[in-house]
Amino acid sequence: MKMASPLDEKAAPSPLPTERHKSFGRGVRNMDVVWRDKINAYLRAHRYELVRSLRTLLSAPFSSVITILVIAIAIFLPIALVIIVNNIQLLGGNWDGRPKMTVYLQLDASENAILTAKQTVLALPGVESVNYIPADQALEEFKRHSGFVDILYELDENPLPAVLVVVPDKIGLSNDGSKVLLRQIETLAIVDSVQYDLGWVHRLNSFMALANRFIVVVTLLFSVGAILVVGNTVRLGIENRRREIIVGKLVGATHSFVRRPFLYLGVWYGLGGGLVAWLMAELGLFALSGPMVELAALYQANFQLQGFGLINSALMLVCSGLLGWLGAWLTVAHHLDEIEPL
Amino acid sequence: MSSVHFDQVYKRYENGHEAMRHVTFQVNRGEFVFITGHSGAGKSTLLKLIMLMERPTRGQIFVDGKNLKSIGSRAMPYFRRSIGVVFQDHQLIPDRTVFDNIALPLIISGYPDKDIGRRVRAALDKVGLLKKENYYPIALSGGEQQRVGIARAVINKPTLLLADEPTGNLDPELSNEIMELFMRFNRAGVTVLIASHDRSLVQALNYRTLQLEHGSLIEEEVVA
Ligand SMILES: Nc1ncnc2c1ncn2[C@@H]1O[C@H](COP(=O)(O)OP(=O)(O)OP(=O)(O)O)[C@@H](O)[C@H]1O
Ligand SMILES: [Mg+2]
Numbered sequence: 001m002k003m004a005s006p007l008d009e010k011a012a013p014s015p016l017p018t019e020r021h022k023s024f025g026r027g028v029r030n031m032d033v034v035w036r037d038k039i040n041a042y043l044r045a046h047r048y049e050l051v052r053s054l055r056t057l058l059s060a061p062f063s064s065v066i067t068i069l070v071i072a073i074a075i076f077l078p079i080a081l082v083i084i085v086n087n088i089q090l091l092g093g094n095w096d097g098r099p100k101m102t103v104y105l106q107l108d109a110s111e112n113a114i115l116t117a118k119q120t121v122l123a124l125p126g127v128e129s130v131n132y133i134p135a136d137q138a139l140e141e142f143k144r145h146s147g148f149v150d151i152l153y154e155l156d157e158n159p160l161p162a163v164l165v166v167v168p169d170k171i172g173l174s175n176d177g178s179k180v181l182l183r184q185i186e187t188l189a190i191v192d193s194v195q196y197d198l199g200w201v202h203r204l205n206s207f208m209a210l211a212n213r214f215i216v217v218v219t220l221l222f223s224v225g226a227i228l229v230v231g232n233t234v235r236l237g238i239e240n241r242r243r244e245i246i247v248g249k250l251v252g253a254t255h256s257f258v259r260r261p262f263l264y265l266g267v268w269y270g271l272g273g274g275l276v277a278w279l280m281a282e283l284g285l286f287a288l289s290g291p292m293v294e295l296a297a298l299y300q301a302n303f304q305l306q307g308f309g310l311i312n313s314a315l316m317l318v319c320s321g322l323l324g325w326l327g328a329w330l331t332v333a334h335h336l337d338e339i340e341p342l
Numbered sequence: 343m344s345s346v347h348f349d350q351v352y353k354r355y356e357n358g359h360e361a362m363r364h365v366t367f368q369v370n371r372g373e374f375v376f377i378t379g380h381s382g383a384g385k386s387t388l389l390k391l392i393m394l395m396e397r398p399t400r401g402q403i404f405v406d407g408k409n410l411k412s413i414g415s416r417a418m419p420y421f422r423r424s425i426g427v428v429f430q431d432h433q434l435i436p437d438r439t440v441f442d443n444i445a446l447p448l449i450i451s452g453y454p455d456k457d458i459g460r461r462v463r464a465a466l467d468k469v470g471l472l473k474k475e476n477y478y479p480i481a482l483s484g485g486e487q488q489r490v491g492i493a494r495a496v497i498n499k500p501t502l503l504l505a506d507e508p509t510g511n512l513d514p515e516l517s518n519e520i521m522e523l524f525m526r527f528n529r530a531g532v533t534v535l536i537a538s539h540d541r542s543l544v545q546a547l548n549y550r551t552l553q554l555e556h557g558s559l560i561e562e563e564v565v566a
Contacts, residue, residue, distance in 0.1 A: 041452025244435045251447045252423035
C-alpha cells in the first residue's frame with residue numbers, strides 16, 4: 001500500500017466552491033469570484049442531477065413507462081375534451097358567439113329606400129351595427145358557402161332578396177329588448193321577414209358554458225390524479241434511496257441537494273406524461289382527419305379538424321412538467337425530513 | 343485554541359438511557375486523541391455529538407470555538423462538510439461505485455468534475471484501492487469498505503477528523519497502515535479523534551487517551 005503524505009498534493013486546492021464560504025469560510029475573497037463560483041457550482045449541481053435523474057428513470061424503464069402512461073392518460077382526457085369542444089365551436093359555422101338578426105327585405109325594394117331603412121334600424125335602441133348585403137352579393141355568398149352551387153347555376157334570375165344583417169348590442173340580446181327590437185323591425189314596410197333565433201343561440205351558449213366548466217372540473221380532477229401518481233412514485237423512490245439520503249445528510253448535503261433528484265424525477269414524469277398525451281391526441285386527430293374530410297366533402301363543406309396548436313401544446317407540456325414537480329415537491333416536503341441519520 | 347471542547351455534557355436518549363454523564367474535556371488543534379471504553383461506554387455517542395447527529399441534553403460543545411447550539415438545521419450541512427467522519431458502520435451507498443461514494447462530499451460541495459476525478463483517485467491511492475474504483479461496496483471486504491469510508495472522510499480536507507472504530511475490520515498489518523495514515527494526516531495539521539476499544543493498538547501508539555465508562559470520563563491518560 002502506497003503511503004503518500006496525505007495532504008501534500010502538488011496542485012493547490014482548487015478554488016473552493018460555494019457554500020463553504022458562508023459560515024466556515026477561509027477568509028475574504030474577491031466578491032466577483034465568490035459569486036461566479038457559486039453560480040458555477042449551482043449550475044453544475046443541476047446538470048449533475050439532470051443527468052443522474054434521467055439515468056435513474058432509464059434504469060427502471062418498465063416502472064417508469066407505467067408511471068408515465070398513467071400520467072399521460074390523466075393528461076390526455078382533458079386535452080381530448082378541449083379539442084372536441086373547440087371543434088364543435090368551429091363546426092357551429094361562422095358563428096362568432098353573438099347572434100345576428102337577418103332582415104330580409106322586399107324583393108322590389110329600391111336602393112334608396114333600403115339605405116333609409118338601414119339608417120332607421122341603426123337608430124333603434126338595441127342595435128349596435130347594421131350591415132347591408134345587396135341581393136347580388138347575397139347570391140355570391142350563398143354560392144360560396146352552400147352545397148347547392150349546381151342548382152343555382154341553372155337559375156337565370158336572382159331569387160334572393162337584399163338583406164340587412166343587424167348586430168344587436170346587450171339590450172338587443174336581452175330577453176325583453178330582443179322582443180321589442182324584433183317587433184319594431186318587423187313593422188317596417190320594407191321588411192319582408194326577420195330571422196332571429198335567440199333560443200338556439202341561448203341553448204348553444206349554455207351548452208358551451210357547461211362544456212367549459214366540465215373541462216375545468218375534469219382537468220382539475222385529473223391533475224390531482226397526476227400529482228398523486230407522481231407523488232406515490234416519488235415516495236417509493238425515496239424509500240428505495242433511504243441509504244443514499246442518510247449518507248448524503250451525514251456528509252453535508254443540504255436540504256435542496258437531497259430534494260433535487262426527486263424534484264427532477266417528478267418533472268421528468270410530468271413531461272414524459274405530457275409528451276405521450278400530446279402524441280396520443282395528435283395520433284387521434286390524424287386518425288380522425290381522413291374520415292372527417294370525407295364527411296365534410298359530402299356536404300361540399302370545407303371543414304378541418306383543429307389540433308392543439310403549437311403554443312397550446314408547449315403550454316400543456318410546461319404545465320405537465322409543473323404538475324410532476326408539484327407532485328414530487330409535496331411528497332418530498334412530507335417525507336424527506338423524516339429521514340434522519342441515527 | 344481548542345478544536346473540540348466538551349463542557350459538562352450530559353446526554354440522555356429518548357428511551358431514558360444516560361449515554362453521557364457530565365463529560366468535560368478539551369482537545370487542542372492538531373492533537374491526536376483516542377477515545378476508549380467498553381462496548382456501550384458512549385464512544386460513538388461522543389462522536390455523534392460532535393458532528394451533530396445527536397444533541398446534548400445538557401451542557402455545551404464547542405468545535406473550533408463555535409458553540410454547536412448556535413448551529414441550526416440550515417447551517418448544519420456546511421458544518422458537517424468541515425469535519426471528516428469515518429463511521430463505525432461505514433455508511434456507504436450500496437448502489438454507487440467506490441468512486442462515486444468517495445466523490446459524494448465533493449459533489450455535494452459543488453466541485454468541478456476534473457477536480458473530483460483527480461482528488462478521488464489521490465484518496466483511493468492513499469488507501470490502496472486504486473484498482474477498485476468501479477466496484478460496488480457489496481463486492482468489497484469489510485476492511486476495504488472501511489478504507490473507502492476513510493477515503494471519503496478525508497476527501498474534503500477537513501481540519502477535524504473523527505473515526506469510529508476505523509480498524510474494527512482490519513487485520514493487524516492493515517490496521518497499522520491505517521493508523522499510520524491517520525498519523526500522517528495529523529502531522530499535516532488535522533486534529534484526529536479516534537474511538538477504539540482495541541486496547542493493544544491504543545497502548546502501542548502512546549497518544550493521549552480519553553477513557554469512558556458508562557458515559558463518564560473516568561481517566562485521562564496522557565502518555566509521553
Ligand atoms: N439512539 C439511541 N437510543 C437509545 N439508546 C442509545 C442510542 N444510541 C446508543 N444508545 C445507548 O447508549 C449507550 C452508548 O452507546 P454508544 O453507541 O455510544 O456505545 P459505544 O461506546 O460506541 O459502543 P461500541 O463499542 O459497542 O460501539 C449504549 O448503551 C446504547 O445502548
Ligand atoms: Mg460505537
